[in-house]
Amino acid sequence: MVLRQNILITGASSGLGEGMARQFAARGRNLALCARRTDRLDELAAELRAGYPGITVATRALDVTDHARVFEVFDEFRAELGRLDRVIVNAGLGKGQPVGTGRFDVNRQTLETNLVGAVAQIEAAAGIFREQKDGHLAVISSFMALRGFPGNLTAYSASKAGISAFADGARLELGRLGITVTDVRPGYIDSEMTARATKRNPLMVSAEAGAQALVKAIEAEPKRAYVPSWPWVPLSVAIRMAPSALLRKFA
Numbered sequence: 363m364v365l366r367q368n369i370l371i372t373g374a375s376s377g378l379g380e381g382m383a384r385q386f387a388a389r390g391r392n393l394a395l396c397a398r399r400t401d402r403l404d405e406l407a408a409e410l411r412a413g414y415p416g417i418t419v420a421t422r423a424l425d426v427t428d429h430a431r432v433f434e435v436f437d438e439f440r441a442e443l444g445r446l447d448r449v450i451v452n453a454g455l456g457k458g459q460p461v462g463t464g465r466f467d468v469n470r471q472t473l474e475t476n477l478v479g480a481v482a483q484i485e486a487a488a489g490i491f492r493e494q495k496d497g498h499l500a501v502i503s504s505f506m507a508l509r510g511f512p513g514n515l516t517a518y519s520a521s522k523a524g525i526s527a528f529a530d531g532a533r534l535e536l537g538r539l540g541i542t543v544t545d546v547r548p549g550y551i552d553s554e555m556t557a558r559a560t561k562r563n564p565l566m567v568s569a570e571a572g573a574q575a576l577v578k579a580i581e582a583e584p585k586r587a588y589v590p591s592w593p594w595v596p597l598s599v600a601i602r603m604a605p606s607a608l609l610r611k612f613a
Contacts, residue, residue: 364583366447366498370439372426372483373453375402377553378502381573382450382580387414389577394439394446396424397453401535418443426453426479436486448498449487450580451480451525458517467603469517476521481528488532491541500580501529505549507592508601512610522547533585545586546579548572549594565593 369386373379377399383393387410397403400423407419420442422435438445454476459465484499491497506515509524526545533543550563551572567575567590579587588594 364498366391366581368392368443368445368447370396370436370449370487371452372396372424372450373401375406378548378551378573379450379452380406381553381569382452382576383410385573385577387417387419390414392418392420392443394420394422394443394580396422396435396439398423398425416587419423424453426483427474429479429482432479432482433486435487436490440490445494446490446497448500448580449483449490450500450502451475451483452502453479453483453486454502454521456518458512458514461516465593471584472517473521475522476518477524477528482526484528484532488536488541491536492539495539497543497582499529499532499536500544500546501525501577503529503545503547503602505547505588505598507547508598508602509609541575542583543585544580544583546576546589547586547594547598547600548576550587551576551589572576 366501367393371379371383371393374383374395379397383395383406387394391409395403403421407421410419422438424431424435426432440604455472457468457472459468480501487497487499491499493581503526504522506519509519510516511519529543529545536543536554550566552566552569575590578590588598
């Protein structure tokens with residue numbers, strides 16, 4: 363297994379990004395962390411520097427819908443750390459509203475962040491990796507990429523299906539250049555995003571357990587990973603075969 367020492371994580375101020383940053387710091391990796399909320403990001407960076415004085419933790423403010431800035435920040439991180447070994451495309455939104463209810467603005471925001479913003483990150487990372495002739499790109503998609511879902515999940519599942527498809531295409535293109543691409547599809551992991559749900563899902567795992575599972579999967583660098591593998595690998599098969607009537611219960 364290749365040691366990826368310098369790791370860039372977007373959306374690192376909370377949730378899965380923060381959890382992964384903590385896990386990689388504990389493994390002695392240098393981190394390039396970016397997010398919109400710099401106050402929380404700076405607090406995390408200070409904590410990690412104090413807890414793991416042997417690592418470098420660089421930070422930048424970044425809204426991934428500012429596409430030009432995505433490229434600038436990634437280049438700045440590369441210059442600061444010397445190189446980027448792994449980029450984790452994690453920043454995203456869980457918002458959405460039922461189709462035709464007058465909230466195109468919300469659904470557009472989800473698609474612009476989770477799909478177009480993620481594509482900008484992939485492009486920026488791939489450009490750097492092409493120059494280095496090496497690198498690992500981990501794209502945080504979702505279990506919801508498997509099918510279209512109704513209600514508040516329609517835009518979200520569409521955005522994740524789109525970015526998973528883009529990651530698949532990028533893998534075919536970049537693999538021959540020595541660049542690895544992993545499509546990571548988390549199930550229900552406790553975070554700020556999932557905390558907004560009105561019902562507690564019995565399949566939810568804790569934030570720490572979820573972050574550990576994510577990092578373990580990313581380190582293995584497979585083409586695709588459902589995280590945690592249990593129960594999401596067998597459920598991925600079931601969801602593909604599920605009748606539409608069952609999917610409507612997600613609304």
